Amino acid sequence: MSKIYHQPPSPLQRLSLSLFVFVELFHLTRADVGTAAQYSPPYLPTACYGNDQSQFPASNLFAAAGEGIWDNGASCGRQYLVRCISATTPNTCIQGQTIQIRIVDHVTKPASADGTTMVLSETAFGTIANATAASMNVEFQL
Template identity: 65%
Template sequence: MPKAKVHVSLLRLILSRLVFSTLFIIHHSLADVGTAAKYGPPFLPTACFGRDASQFPSSNMFAAAGEAIWDNGAACGRQYQLRCISAVAPGTCTPAQTIQIKIVDRAQSTVSRPSLGGTTMVLSTTAFQAIANVSASFVNVEYQQV
């Protein structure tokens, strides 16, 4: 094979890998990292929707917004995709499990106490169980608004 064709082929390979790597980094840099705790019933979404239980998704995949994402109430109704990325105890996260939740309340105003205060979001027990071992009080999550 002539040298010019080898150089062109090598250059194409390098460029394709560079483009792939850049797209991979950009895709993953759109997500934020925070913490998620859990809370249980009674679920009374007073901060967002009064006491309108019809605002809860039928899947029970919902959360209360912590102050980091509350945004003066603009978080109400937002949807987030999230996944557990780490926890204090090894093996706590459910690997490769991504869920979608809906914000239905403010963490500071929830009737039920979260398992840890000051977190980015407080997940329903159903949502927390989907991404982590329910015995954990909190986990580190990667999340992105959808």
């Protein structure tokens, strides 16, 4: 029976592995805080995909990006994990609910959404918060 010799990783391999782990841990824990409002149909046309109905996920969990995340349209198609963390109205947030939304539009419509990080579809908003609330504070991450 032949022996198998295990060679220890080279310094470059160790550095690469350490860098990979650091980047992955940093990416997994990076979240931002912002505000979210909701908007109602009609949702078409959108700034990202015009009148294309296929832009909307089957779950109807989508949003319009505010200026802070719009990135000159580069946010189109991005998906964010979003959860409600607080609101001025007590009991607005549905505890333990996190959703994944897709950016399909740019916030240019309701004046009440001015300065908002994102404006969620009715379905998305109602999944993480009391649908009668006007807005909420959210935590979101790519």
